[in-house]
Amino acid sequence: MKIEEILKSTVPMDNSKKIILNVLYTQNVITENFNEILKPYEISGEQYNVLRILRGQKGNPANMWTIQERMLAKTSNTTRLVDKLLLKELVTRKVCPENRRKIEVLITQKGLEVLAALDPKVVAHEQFFSKNLNSEEINLLNQLLEKYRNQ
Amino acid sequence: MKIEEILKSTVPMDNSKKIILNVLYTQNVITENFNEILKPYEISGEQYNVLRILRGQKGNPANMWTIQERMLAKTSNTTRLVDKLLLKELVTRKVCPENRRKIEVLITQKGLEVLAALDPKVVAHEQFFSKNLNSEEINLLNQLLEKYRNQ
DNA sequence: ATTTTATAGTTGTATATACAAATGTTAATT
DNA sequence: AATTAACATTTGTATATACAACTATAAAAT
Numbered sequence A, B: 001m002k003i004e005e006i007l008k009s010t011v012p013m014d015n016s017k018k019i020i021l022n023v024l025y026t027q028n029v030i031t032e033n034f035n036e037i038l039k040p041y042e043i044s045g046e047q048y049n050v051l052r053i054l055r056g057q058k059g060n061p062a063n064m065w066t067i068q069e070r071m072l073a074k075t076s077n078t079t080r081l082v083d084k085l086l087l088k089e090l091v092t093r094k095v096c097p098e099n100r101r102k103i104e105v106l107i108t109q110k111g112l113e114v115l116a117a118l119d120p121k122v123v124a125h126e127q128f129f130s131k132n133l134n135s136e137e138i139n140l141l142n143q144l145l146e147k148y149r150n151q
Numbered sequence C: 001a002t003t004t005t006a007t008a009g010t011t012g013t014a015t016a017t018a019c020a021a022a023t024g025t026t027a028a029t030t
Numbered sequence D: 001a002a003t004t005a006a007c008a009t010t011t012g013t014a015t016a017t018a019c020a021a022c023t024a025t026a027a028a029a030t
Helices: A015-041 A045-056 A064-070 A078-087 A109-130 A135-149 B015-041 B045-056 B064-070 B078-087 B109-130 B135-149
Strands: A091-095 A103-107 B091-095 B103-107
Touching (some): A015 A109, A015 B015, A015 B109, A045 A091, A045 A103, A045 A109, A064 A078, A078 A091, A103 A109, A109 B015, A135 B109, A135 B135, B015 B045, B045 B064, B045 B078, B045 B091, B045 B109, B064 B103, B078 B091, B103 B109
Antiparallel strands (some): A091 A103
């Protein structure tokens, strides 16, 4: 469905505006769909993101700055996201002995199990949308988005 | 910059995952940039969205459902967005005389002035990113995004 | 006419986001 | 050694988002 129909626009839209609206709306569709997957596990998208970063550390602890740096939304509050994950016992947190300003965050076995349960659903989610495009179009879309946001 | 570099991914990513991350990250970049434009006017992106919908009504009042329907994020709470706009005297709100369940929301002169002041900045914002693409690529990107999210 | 169902919007609560200020620690400067 | 600056994280506050429950009104069914 075209973006003008979705937003019930009465006037024709500039293509530059259309891209903005298409990106924002597509993000909404992806995120809503993904939140449905996460709902049974009672974690938010950003909390999932933190868990993925921690698993990617392969046993090494991550400090707050490392997590922040690898997150999609750089402005989100890592301390409080980790707080929530701690309450659910999906991560551990301790002060770094070498540098007491730093915090060492690690994913727990329980956290790894949640991710493992989610893995196939996440892959299915990724393919749910991209199945509408052939592999050439998928590459092209990635390239165009990367080119688009280059300032 | 490629999405893997931005998120400092250590492992190569599936192209389907890349699209998701590219869309989410591009949305973040666009939104952060746009929030900078709105900041001096002390309205949020969603509040701006409501004002645009109301201006598009060309003097006719919009009820809550109409506004909701035309918003990007369908889940946002229209009542409270309108509350905020009312406090700033950018809109008026009254009960519809024909159907007392409905609310008639109208943009005020002050609201129209805020939009008029923003108009050139919004156009510049739209072109700031799309200038990286030629008109053919712009069309293609719109088409691919629309095709991508078709379920 | 009364009850039921549908519609339109509001309110409550928990969580998330944005941004500035504050805290504690380490490193650099005088 | 004491002061200043830089760094890493936390806390406070206002606003926004998600989602369910609630209220009020109108329309439909009995």
